[in-house]
Amino acid sequence: MDHVASSTPDARSVPVCYRHPDRESGVRCTRCERPICPECMVSASVGFQCPECVHGGGPAHPDTPAGAGAGRSMAAARPRTLAGGTMTADPRLFTKVLIGVNIALFLVQQAVGDSFTVRFAMIGQYPGVQGVADGQFYRLLTAMFLHGGITHLLFNMLSLWWIGGPLEAALGRARYLSLYFVSGLAGSALTYAVAPHTLSLGASGAIFGLFGATGVLMRRLNYNMRPLFALLVINLIITFTPGFNIAWEAHVGGLVAGVVTGYAMVHAPRRNRALVQYGTCALVLVAVAVLTLVRTTQLT
Template identity: 40%
Template sequence: MTTSEFHANPDNFCYRHPGRQSFVLCQRCMRTICPECQTQAPVGVICPECMQEQRRNQTPAQRRANRRWGARSMTAVGGRPMVTYWILAITSAVSLLQFVPGIGGFLTSNLSFWAGYLYPSLSGAPFEPWRLLTALLVHGGFIHLGLNMLALWMIGQILEPLIGRAKFLTLYLVSGLGGSVAMALIDPAQSTVGASGAIFGLFVALIVIGRHLGGNIIGALVVLAINFVYGFLVPGIAWQAHVGGAVVGALVALIYVRTSGRGTTKFWWIGLVSALVLVLLAVVAIVPPLLITAGH
């Protein structure tokens, strides 16, 4: 293509600023736009006209979400749920190593959670409280891993861009902590692995926040109920972690909802979630010693 042909082609220039060369297209109308006219979308960029049309077509729930949560997290790094991807990648890598002979047993025995690791004077096990969270990295099999990671990927695509990366990561970890604490309280003799408690926390948080924004949550409630019932009916599933993660996830979501305004409440969620973590640790620290059974 000659220089004259290049300059004669309007597709090589921004449709709003004909003198500005660009090769980036609006993902909705497919017209060329320059950097000044680009607004980051979950996938690609969109032009100002498409952005205005998108805002006009928003539902009342979506408008409330934008007002309450702001658009900062939606536009950061293309709106991609990077924390979700990192959790998925790290957890999958560690869990898949469990299938490697000579490594899998070591990982499982050193990362799984059992209440005895919190009470060395009673159990004879070493004091390893970090297992409350490291249990999220290992799983009981490929199906267990696959189902949890699929749920994480599906929920993270919606929830992380809505509440932001810091809040999403905090929600995931604190919900996972809640699942482990529930195991220590309800069934201290049972060891556990898996991110199910954290996943249930994300699921319930999505329902709580969606309900607060006026969204339709009936479908999510049905799926959550099915998963709860499945956990109770099928042997070998740590339903205690599901319950603990769900309860803590709901509490964290309520904190987010109540502190999501502007001004002085901006960072209250950090203090309130920190207080919740301290309460969880205090509760698990005062579990009656008689609940701790010998043997693992």
């Protein structure tokens, strides 16, 4: 008797291509999330899409109800990213904006001098300088956009372009920005909690958060994660090597927040996707606020 593969979930543990039911596949279309085989994969900015979605005929959302109103149908028909965000003409726009802001503020640092850097860098408590412990909580945010030199800036911006662009395309702009800022603030908060008497600055905390979320995304898409792990290990070795004078707290804090938030972004159930995604961001921010307030109470 010839064996005929079934596409029903209960019949087999491995999904099969929806266009070729006799072919198993662990890859899904990044738009409609239906399993597709290598023959059906069409390379996209992030991952692969099925032929129907590439040509505009695929389902925009698996849960779109039949008979929905015209306005609702038009909204549902908009192309969506893997995480549920709206696909845009320039999927790297906000990554470009973030890079531009970092470069612009670095130029301001060079023009104004150390007074500008000391005014907005991450300082918890230091003799003669008011810091976070004195109520200047904005430093948790502003420190993310300052850098200690041209090498520091270039390394971070290259990492942001390489990691941030594809991740923005996969998540969508709003989710990507939420991840970036949540990770950066988590890195600043851990730095404040562990080393409140040192000055720290840089986008590394946010970028390590993007690293963590990228790892979650690559695992979700069944990509080879060894290159990412190798790069991450190299960065962590540099982070903890004496003499580099790197705030490891920002890197670790951003990485943990990025993994947690990224997991929610990529694996949130479709029915309550936005609630789970942004709810997780809110919970991480609550943890940041609690950590900051507890440390402030200890220092004052």
